[in-house]
Amino acid sequence: MFEHAPALVYFSQQLLNGLTLGAIYGLIALGYSMVFSILGLINFAHGEIFMIGGYIAFLAVTLFLGFGLSPALVLLLTFTAAIIITSGVGFTLERICYRPLRGAAKLAPFITAIGASIFLQNAVQLWQGSQPKALAQFLTTQYELFPGLVISATQLLILGAGGLLLVLFTLLINKTSFGRQQRAVQQDALMAGLLGIHVNRVISATFMLGAALAAVAGTFVLLYYGVVDFTMGYLAGMKAFAAAVLGGIGSLPGAIVGGLILGLTETFWAGYIGADYKHALGFFVLILVLLLRPQGLFGKPEVEKV
Amino acid sequence: MLRVENISMRFGGLLAVDNVSLEAQTGQITAVIGGNGAGKTTLFNCITGFYRPTTGNVICNGYTLSALSRADIAGRARVVRTFQNIRLFAPLTALENVLLAEQRRRLDFLGNFLGLRTREHLAAVERARGWLHYFGLLDVADTPVAALSYGQQRKVEIARALAAEPIFLCLDEPAAGLNPSESLELMHLLEGITREHGVSLLLIEHDMSVVMGISDRIIVLEYGRKLAEGTPADIRQNPDVIRAYLGADD
Numbered sequence: 001m002f003e004h005a006p007a008l009v010y011f012s013q014q015l016l017n018g019l020t021l022g023a024i025y026g027l028i029a030l031g032y033s034m035v036f037s038i039l040g041l042i043n044f045a046h047g048e049i050f051m052i053g054g055y056i057a058f059l060a061v062t063l064f065l066g067f068g069l070s071p072a073l074v075l076l077l078t079f080t081a082a083i084i085i086t087s088g089v090g091f092t093l094e095r096i097c098y099r100p101l102r103g104a105a106k107l108a109p110f111i112t113a114i115g116a117s118i119f120l121q122n123a124v125q126l127w128q129g130s131q132p133k134a135l136a137q138f139l140t141t142q143y144e145l146f147p148g149l150v151i152s153a154t155q156l157l158i159l160g161a162g163g164l165l166l167v168l169f170t171l172l173i174n175k176t177s178f179g180r181q182q183r184a185v186q187q188d189a190l191m192a193g194l195l196g197i198h199v200n201r202v203i204s205a206t207f208m209l210g211a212a213l214a215a216v217a218g219t220f221v222l223l224y225y226g227v228v229d230f231t232m233g234y235l236a237g238m239k240a241f242a243a244a245v246l247g248g249i250g251s252l253p254g255a256i257v258g259g260l261i262l263g264l265t266e267t268f269w270a271g272y273i274g275a276d277y278k279h280a281l282g283f284f285v286l287i288l289v290l291l292l293r294p295q296g297l298f299g300k301p302e303v304e305k306v
Numbered sequence: 307m308l309r310v311e312n313i314s315m316r317f318g319g320l321l322a323v324d325n326v327s328l329e330a331q332t333g334q335i336t337a338v339i340g341g342n343g344a345g346k347t348t349l350f351n352c353i354t355g356f357y358r359p360t361t362g363n364v365i366c367n368g369y370t371l372s373a374l375s376r377a378d379i380a381g382r383a384r385v386v387r388t389f390q391n392i393r394l395f396a397p398l399t400a401l402e403n404v405l406l407a408e409q410r411r412r413l414d415f416l417g418n419f420l421g422l423r424t425r426e427h428l429a430a431v432e433r434a435r436g437w438l439h440y441f442g443l444l445d446v447a448d449t450p451v452a453a454l455s456y457g458q459q460r461k462v463e464i465a466r467a468l469a470a471e472p473i474f475l476c477l478d479e480p481a482a483g484l485n486p487s488e489s490l491e492l493m494h495l496l497e498g499i500t501r502e503h504g505v506s507l508l509l510i511e512h513d514m515s516v517v518m519g520i521s522d523r524i525i526v527l528e529y530g531r532k533l534a535e536g537t538p539a540d541i542r543q544n545p546d547v548i549r550a551y552l553g554a555d556d
Contacts, residue, residue: 195407195470196380263308
């Protein structure tokens with residue numbers, strides 16, 4: 001049936017590409033939303049955490065391919081390395097930049113986040129140079145589902161692993177004792193502390209978890225586009241932030257749905273209208289949603305306490 | 307034993323608590339009573355480490371509370387408190403609220419995640435359900451607490467505090483907002499917590515009649531100072547208390 005409907009094939013291809021991009025945005029957006037829900041802080045350095053995840057993945061793939069390991073093993077080791085090291089960066093970021101400012105005026109950690117973002121970007125530039133890093137041929141197999149409809153091995157991985165991760169993450173927050181503690185601290189950190197919950201540990205774990213998801217997103221981007229550069233955290237971070245706000249910041253399903261909406265809108269815009277203004281479009285959608293529904297799609301309206 | 311040594315608390319020019327000492331014995335119910343502005347809640351906040359007193363110490367289970375973090379006050383000194391207004395985690399169910407205190411020590415990613423039914427987890431759920439059962443809340447265990455009645459929420463809050471395994475459970479006006487029959491029922495339950503389950507209680511109450519029947523020892527505060535201390539019978543006959551608090555009939 002597809003052979004006779006090139007328009008449908010084209011649409012399906014755009015849908016596939018859009019979902020892939022959306023899954024990546026969603027993974028990053030979750031980190032913004034989690035940190036916001038627990039600390040009320042927009043962690044503007046989160047885009048850089050994602051970028052660092054991409055760099056670690058690049059170094060890991062290059063290193064492990066050099067050993068002549070099988071692609072599956074390289075992938076496994078790369079994800080492991082990216083997740084562990086990037087979570088460490090997330091932990092350190094919270095420890096050094098945000099924890100000392102707990103209880104300070106809201107603006108202080110916000111400014112610190114912007115500072116941390118600039119610092120991390122420049123640190124990676126010094127460390128890895130200002131040229132983008134391109135990956136050698138890796139995981140470039142493509143499967144033709146129908147004539148004209150192509151899915152790459154990377155896309156399969158992103159959709160499969162990304163989807164699985166989002167499900168696991170939802171279970172983690174809703175079903176485990178860690179998730180329960182996380183939701184409690186988010187509600188009332190003071191009371192949680194008085195019940196004996198180690199609030200700072202929960203916050204550290206939240207940062208590490210957000211960083212781990214960002215590391216997976218960074219690895220996906222490396223595999224999908226084959227290239228990383230030290231400024232990539234800025235735009236991706238801004239868009240993921242837009243996705244989190246779009247879905248309702250603080251809402252985890254909202255972050256995922258916001259990411260998917262943004263990914264699909266961008267891809268369809270580029271596929272049907274043209275690549276111009278592709279990057280601006282996400283923010284245009286954000287403005288529209290905020291005009292009509294200021295709390296975002298899944299957010300609860302803020303109640304002014306009197 | 308929970309020992310309060312020479313606590314004073316000053317807010318700017320106001321001395322809210324003035325050099326109060328008291329001892330609450332393990333295995334007993336101790337009540338602090340006083341009228342509005344007598345300094346009960348301030349003293350309570352100092353005792354539970356919520357405020358850092360201007361002078362004085364609070365010692366429980368071998369720890370000086372002012373030196374501990376909030377989590378360690380519950381975990382090491384084993385003093386747990388509730389507030390006058392209910393502070394439950396509203397979107398969580400009654401069982402989840404209680405489980406939270408039950409499993410506070412473990413920040414469990416994998417164990418609970420992979421083996422969703424570990425023995426430890428099941429035991430924790432069992433203990434949490436036990437407390438809910440004690441307060442007659444088993445049938446609403448899986449209801450989000452925001453949907454429960456005020457009286458039920460109050461009981462969930464006390465069940466949750468008990469799940470943190472305190473030596474001393476400090477309750478700030480537990481009967482506030484309850485009608486007389488609910489209040490009476492709650493006092494019976496509180497009595498059982500100490501007499502049957504061995505958890506010591508420190509209560510704050512402004513309505514003396516509520517605690518008179520169950521307390522082993524009563525401390526009366528007035529204007530931030532200790533006015534009297536003794537058994538309920540002593541307090542009932544204490545002329546200072548009658549004058550200042552119960553009010554003379556003349």
